[in-house]
Amino acid sequence: MERLITELAVGNFSARGDLSGSGDQIDAIVAGLNMLAEDLASGEASRRRAEQLNELNVRLDAGRARMEAVLHQLPAVVWTVGRHDEITELYGSGVARFTAHPEPNVLQELLGNGPEGEALVRGHRAAAKGETQRLDVERGEHVWSVSVEPLPGGGCVGVAVDVTETRAEAARREHAQKLESLGVLAGGIAHDFNNLLVGILGNASVLVGAPELKVETRRTLQQIETAAKRASELTRQLLAYSGKGRFLIRSHDLSAVVSEMLDLLRMSVAKTARLSTHFDGDLLPVEADVTQLRQVVMNLITNASDAVEGMSDGRIEIRTGTVGLSDHELVADETLDELPGGDYVYVAIRDNGRGMTPAQQRRMFEPFFSTKAPGRGLGMAAVLGIVRGHSGALLVDSAPDAGTEVRVLLPVADAPLHDPDASFPNQIGSASDRVLVVDDEELVRDVARRVLESAGYTVHTAVDGVEAMEVWSRRPDRYRLVILDMTMPRMGGAETYEAMAAEQPDVLVLLTSGYNEQDATNRFAGSGPAAFLPKPWTADELLGQVAELLRPEDD
Numbered sequence: 001m002e003r004l005i006t007e008l009a010v011g012n013f014s015a016r017g018d019l020s021g022s023g024d025q026i027d028a029i030v031a032g033l034n035m036l037a038e039d040l041a042s043g044e045a046s047r048r049r050a051e052q053l054n055e056l057n058v059r060l061d062a063g064r065a066r067m068e069a070v071l072h073q074l075p076a077v078v079w080t081v082g083r084h085d086e087i088t089e090l091y092g093s094g095v096a097r098f099t100a101h102p103e104p105n106v107l108q109e110l111l112g113n114g115p116e117g118e119a120l121v122r123g124h125r126a127a128a129k130g131e132t133q134r135l136d137v138e139r140g141e142h143v144w145s146v147s148v149e150p151l152p153g154g155g156c157v158g159v160a161v162d163v164t165e166t167r168a169e170a171a172r173r174e175h176a177q178k179l180e181s182l183g184v185l186a187g188g189i190a191h192d193f194n195n196l197l198v199g200i201l202g203n204a205s206v207l208v209g210a211p212e213l214k215v216e217t218r219r220t221l222q223q224i225e226t227a228a229k230r231a232s233e234l235t236r237q238l239l240a241y242s243g244k245g246r247f248l249i250r251s252h253d254l255s256a257v258v259s260e261m262l263d264l265l266r267m268s269v270a271k272t273a274r275l276s277t278h279f280d281g282d283l284l285p286v287e288a289d290v291t292q293l294r295q296v297v298m299n300l301i302t303n304a305s306d307a308v309e310g311m312s313d314g315r316i317e318i319r320t321g322t323v324g325l326s327d328h329e330l331v332a333d334e335t336l337d338e339l340p341g342g343d344y345v346y347v348a349i350r351d352n353g354r355g356m357t358p359a360q361q362r363r364m365f366e367p368f369f370s371t372k373a374p375g376r377g378l379g380m381a382a383v384l385g386i387v388r389g390h391s392g393a394l395l396v397d398s399a400p401d402a403g404t405e406v407r408v409l410l411p412v413a414d415a416p417l418h419d420p421d422a423s424f425p426n427q428i429g430s431a432s433d434r435v436l437v438v439d440d441e442e443l444v445r446d447v448a449r450r451v452l453e454s455a456g457y458t459v460h461t462a463v464d465g466v467e468a469m470e471v472w473s474r475r476p477d478r479y480r481l482v483i484l485d486m487t488m489p490r491m492g493g494a495e496t497y498e499a500m501a502a503e504q505p506d507v508l509v510l511l512t513s514g515y516n517e518q519d520a521t522n523r524f525a526g527s528g529p530a531a532f533l534p535k536p537w538t539a540d541e542l543l544g545q546v547a548e549l550l551r552p553e554d555d
Ligand SMILES: Nc1ncnc2c1ncn2[C@@H]1O[C@H](COP(=O)(O)OP(=O)(O)OP(=O)(O)O)[C@@H](O)[C@H]1O
Pocket: 299, 303, 304, 307, 351, 353, 354, 355, 356, 360, 364, 365, 369, 370, 371, 372, 373, 375, 376, 377, 378, 379, 380, 381, 403, 404
């Protein structure tokens, strides 16, 4: 009996015994049965454990499937590689574009056998030794940034991200920044240059008029004048490029502005080229500086003319009109500024000349980029500066040998059209007309004095606002006009003007600066100075402006 119980207790269910025993044996049977019951219970527990394990496995599989689905959606490519270069996992939405083989099994199939593939394999070798690797890989038009890192327990994990757009965006931004800092530099140089040119041009034009000059001397002087004018033309382009050249904003009819230039334009185009025009007579006005608009048209016409040079059937067309553009369409413009969609007035200049390659087109607005001659290449840079300054856009359409169209878009203004004052004054000053010239540049003061005195005015000068206030405050009513430079040490033009206006609100001030009128007049609240004269001015411009301001009331 005891033996049976022992056998059963150890799980030998085939053991049998007989029932011929005592009470002790009953106790032993009970004990054996208890053990048996326990054994059965633990069997049940392990069955349940197996079930739980199974359930966990199912959940794990579902989790893994979800994770894989997510990984496949990644805008990248992710792979793992085992010890023998076998690809163990491959995920990401970029797989089809990135891998050389549609279903790569080994590393070599990931990027093929070319130099890129070899570089990648080398990268994995180094990563397997514990060094994280980063490399750029070009696949067709796309650039991928790849990083490979060691995996714990051997092998590596690689990640490739398509950075084509990000890189292009960064390049665009860098380009825009480069142009901007060039603009600041150009503006600074042009500003200082202008003061010097006032000296050269002004002195030359005073001298040229002297009656006692020998023919030879006059010719030399005229050459100085011509050279200085060319230099001032260059500074004008530089200033325009830097966005510092915006002087007199009025509303204008673009068709009228361009058609008034036609004679000049005809003279500037190549003799063999035919110039045709289509002017829209119903344009809404644009707010612009007319001198700068002319500069834009002139620069574009010169380029068109250069492009058709040597052709027997060269054609240049100037067109004006209105277009409604969506924000989306404006994204294509070359000015890189964000512009709101809406109605734009445009002037387009089209030629059938040699056109541009995409590479030339990308660089055409860079200062000093020219396919013509060294030292040139400011034309389009100036156009860009001016158009930006007018919150406009530029659309360029060009292909090699198929010609070029450049379209300048300007926003429609809400102000009424400015009636240009046609009658130019032809007055000569009288000695009782006292003019106070305030400028920190001796050269400029000197030329202004000589020009104005030669026209009959009485001239006083001051080197800055402080000195000007000393002279002027003694007898404010003595001066009919104050010519004020904008930037001066100690006390600048704006401050001086305000100090004067506080004492005598109707003080007549002609502001002059190498910078733009916008910068200058922004500093004046309410009514500012009577007029603005951009530097460098010529003797005629100075006299014209002064005479106009001092014109008798009844004129
Ligand atoms: N209408 C056009 N047709 C073909 N190429 C053009 C045209 N307009 C501009 N380009 C290209 O863009 C370059 C830059 O033009 P941009 O007007 O700035 O300088 P430029 O004409 O060479 O010299 P600059 O205008 O200073 O005398 C030109 O050299 C030319 O290669």
